[in-house]
Structures are given as structure tokens and as C-alpha cells.
Amino acid sequence: MVTKDNFNEILDFANLFKDLDVDYCQYKPEVIQVERNSSDNKKDQIPPEFWAKKIIKLLDDASQILGNKFQCNSYKLKDLIVHKNKMYGREYKQCLGSQFQPCVGADGEVYVCTSHRGHKERSYGNLKDKNFSKIWADMNKRKCVMSQIENTEKFSKCSQLCKPHESNKVLWNIKKNLHKPELINDLKIKSKKIEEKIIHKSFI
Ligand code: SF4
16 A cells, blocks of 8 residues: 555565565555545545656556566556546446445445445445345335435545446446447457456456
């Protein structure tokens, strides 16, 4: 995790691991989550200039040192740098990704996503009252919760660069282009090829 406190150690990390028997070394930019912003230690997102001016060059150098072992969540870096009106790449109008990866809290609530866990109004139901299949089949409840987030709040209470952010971008792009048969055919072919390579389909 690259933060303002440790970025000076980016190259130390690369030099330390370059000769060790590890498969990869991954760098991730720090993204401030919404939960932390409700605490007394409120933090703001690290400004784009920090990533653009201080981090990119260091990561390039780390990549040279580590070779094939270098990994970086560069898509998150891109959104942190090109943050246009603090949107951070959130140009989608629906959060479709969360419909594939809800979050079950320790309290039994089935939350929209990890960012909203702990907020009852973001829950589709509680496992103590109904089993997951029944909760998930209640489309009215799911639509109601999502409409509040998407249409009323317009994502204003959502974490920036949340976990389903990337899948949201991809799925929104697909939804916008559903009328293009060539795109859909291309996606079907690609998904077939990917599916053949996945060993544990329920564990991705
Ligand atoms: S935080 Fe992300 S996943 Fe959660 S509701 Fe908002 S956009 Fe969707």
C-alpha cells in the first residue's frame, strides 16, 4: 500500500524483493474509504499531484528493478490522477457491479457492498430473518435500496474507487452498448475463452 507516509520506501521494497523467491510484488495506491471519513480522524483523498508528480516515476523505477515480478493497480492510479470534479472515473449511472458481489456483515445484514456495511438502510435484509435466496430474490427491496444510492444520492455517500468500481465501469459500458450486436458477440467469444482457462470458477 503506497501512502504519503511510506512512498520513500518504494525502491527499497523493490530492491529487497528483487532477488527473493516470490512470484510478485504489488503496489497499490491508498484510497480513503467512506467509513474512515465518518470517524474523528477524517481524512481526505490524497491529491492527484502527489500521484502524478511523486509516485509515477518511482513506480517506473521499481518496475525496472523488479521486472516480471512488478505488479501495480495502475487503473486506480489513473483514476486518482484524472479525478475530474472528484468523480475518480465514476461516470456510470448505475452500480451494476454490486449486484454480483454483495457483502454479508457480521450482524447478518446483506449489504449492498463493503463500503456501506454497518448502515442498515443499505441492507437488503438480515439472514436471521430470511435465508440468502429469499433476500436476493426480493427485487423490489433491492431496487429500492439501489435507487436511493443511484438516483437520490447520486453516489454522494459512496466511497471513491470502491471495490466494484472497475466492474461498474465495464458493466455500464456493456449496458450502454447492448444495441451493438458485434460488441455482444465479441464479449461472448472472449468470455468463453476466459471461462476455459478458469480452474476454480466459484473462486475468482
Ligand atoms: S460504494 Fe461502490 S459498490 Fe457501493 S453502492 Fe457505491 S458505487 Fe456501488
